[in-house]
Amino acid sequence: MRVSRRRVAAISAMILLLAAGGHATSVAAAQSPSPEELWNAYPLKPGTARSEPADPAPTPTAAPTRAASGSAADATAGSDGNVTAAILIGFATLAFCVGFAMVAFRVRSRDEAPEPPAVARPVAAPARRFEPSQPLRDTSKPGVRSDQLDAD
Amino acid sequence: MNERRTRAEIFERALLTGGAVAAGGIAVAAVADPAGSQPSPAQDAELLNFALLIEYVQAGFYADALRRGSLTGEVRAFARRVGAHERAHVAFLRKALGGKARKAPELDFGDDTTSPERFTDASLKLEDLAVAGYNAAAPNLTKPALAAAAKIVSVEARHAAWIRAIAGVTPAPDASEPQLSAQRVMKTLKGSGYLG
Numbered sequence: 001m002r003v004s005r006r007r008v009a010a011i012s013a014m015i016l017l018l019a020a021g022g023h024a025t026s027v028a029a030a031q032s033p034s035p036e037e038l039w040n041a042y043p044l045k046p047g048t049a050r051s052e053p054a055d056p057a058p059t060p061t062a063a064p065t066r067a068a069s070g071s072a073a074d075a076t077a078g079s080d081g082n083v084t085a086a087i088l089i090g091f092a093t094l095a096f097c098v099g100f101a102m103v104a105f106r107v108r109s110r111d112e113a114p115e116p117p118a119v120a121r122p123v124a125a126p127a128r129r130f131e132p133s134q135p136l137r138d139t140s141k142p143g144v145r146s147d148q149l150d151a152d
Numbered sequence: 153m154n155e156r157r158t159r160a161e162i163f164e165r166a167l168l169t170g171g172a173v174a175a176g177g178i179a180v181a182a183v184a185d186p187a188g189s190q191p192s193p194a195q196d197a198e199l200l201n202f203a204l205l206i207e208y209v210q211a212g213f214y215a216d217a218l219r220r221g222s223l224t225g226e227v228r229a230f231a232r233r234v235g236a237h238e239r240a241h242v243a244f245l246r247k248a249l250g251g252k253a254r255k256a257p258e259l260d261f262g263d264d265t266t267s268p269e270r271f272t273d274a275s276l277k278l279e280d281l282a283v284a285g286y287n288a289a290a291p292n293l294t295k296p297a298l299a300a301a302a303k304i305v306s307v308e309a310r311h312a313a314w315i316r317a318i319a320g321v322t323p324a325p326d327a328s329e330p331q332l333s334a335q336r337v338m339k340t341l342k343g344s345g346y347l348g
Contacts, residue, residue: 038336039343043280 010104018097032087189292196297197252199289202334203301204245206285208256209346210278211238217265226318227268230275234311241304248300258348272319274344279312281340288334 033041189195214235217223223231246253264274286305290298313323332340341347 035339035343036345037343038340039277039345042277042340043284 007104007108010100014097014100014104017093017100020093191292191294191297193294195292196294197249199293199334200245200249200297200301201252201254202338203285203289203304204242204249204254205257206278206282206337206341207238207241207245209259209341209344210282211235211242212256212259213261213265213274213278213346214238216259216261217271220265222266223268223271227272230314230318231271234275234279234314237307237311241307244300244304248297259346260348261346264346272315275315276312276319276321277344279308279315281337282308283312284329284332285334285337285341287329288332288337 214231217231218228218235261274264270283305286301286308290301290305293301316323
């Protein structure tokens with residue numbers, strides 16, 4: 001079977017898109033805590049838990065980064081838009097890949113379908129079957145013709 | 153033009169179109185922020201209604217806690233003072249929104265107003281969340297709406313510091329706070345289970 005370069009490229013692109021879409025979807029799902037989890041985690045951080053004494057001399061932070069905070073809520077703070085976008089991208093990519101695969105499959109099926117015969121072949125008559133119930137004809141003796149009967 | 157070539161062209165065109173749509177969607181999703189559109193009066197109404205919802209929850213929470221009578225001492229004083237503030241915030245926002253103001257939601261605080269400990273924990277979350285909500289809305293408000301919201305958010309921050317002090321938690325643990333999106337604040341508020 002001859003495989004065109006276009007088809008190889010298309011299949012490769014489809015595999016890459018599927019992998020990217022699946023990855024985006026899984027990452028988005030993993031980064032999206034439920035509302036209850038958000039509420040339960042909000043807003044206490046390990047350093048401000050009630051059991052710990054207040055820090056008498058907090059170190060000033062000129063430019064605090066997200067990595068500096070430790071709670072589950074903060075770890076994903078501000079990422080709602082990113083998560084939603086990742087989910088949308090994942091689904092869009094998957095939908096595109098499924099559609100792409102369907103089109104590719106249909107085109108391939110059409111291309112590889114055998115051409116229908118222009119003229120139907122004459123169907124050969126089935127060979128006569130041997131019927132054991134019929135008596136075998138004795139071919140060693142010549143047959144009797146009608147003119148011979150008349151002569152008798 | 154033979155049929156095979158036509159199919160190939162259609163296939164190629166479908167591939168290019170699909171790729172362009174996917175790439176466009178990715179670009180738009182990566183660049184655009186749903187809450188990041190230009191400030192406008194219509195968006196002000198949406199965001200102030202979002203703030204109004206938080207205020208309704210807070211006002212209802214303190215009213216419910218005081219009605220149940222489980223609070224004493226400073227916690228009770230806090231609930232009375234802050235509850236009055238939240239009611240004033242509700243009235244202020246309703247007046248600012250006029251006919252666009254949302255109705256008060258059905259609220260159910262469960263057992264979170266039945267003991268000082270549970271009340272304090274929940275109040276701490278609500279006050280911090282209110283500050284986060286106003287901060288999330290601020291960049292997308294027009295200047296007049298921002299000025300109105302600024303009058304409230306500073307008071308919410310004082311509430312948050314007060315209840316943190318009552319709870320024995322550092323009132324101001326960080327020099328700055330991470331910016332939460334309005335969606336995240338809303339999602340967190342829904343997680344409380346207070347909204348019916």
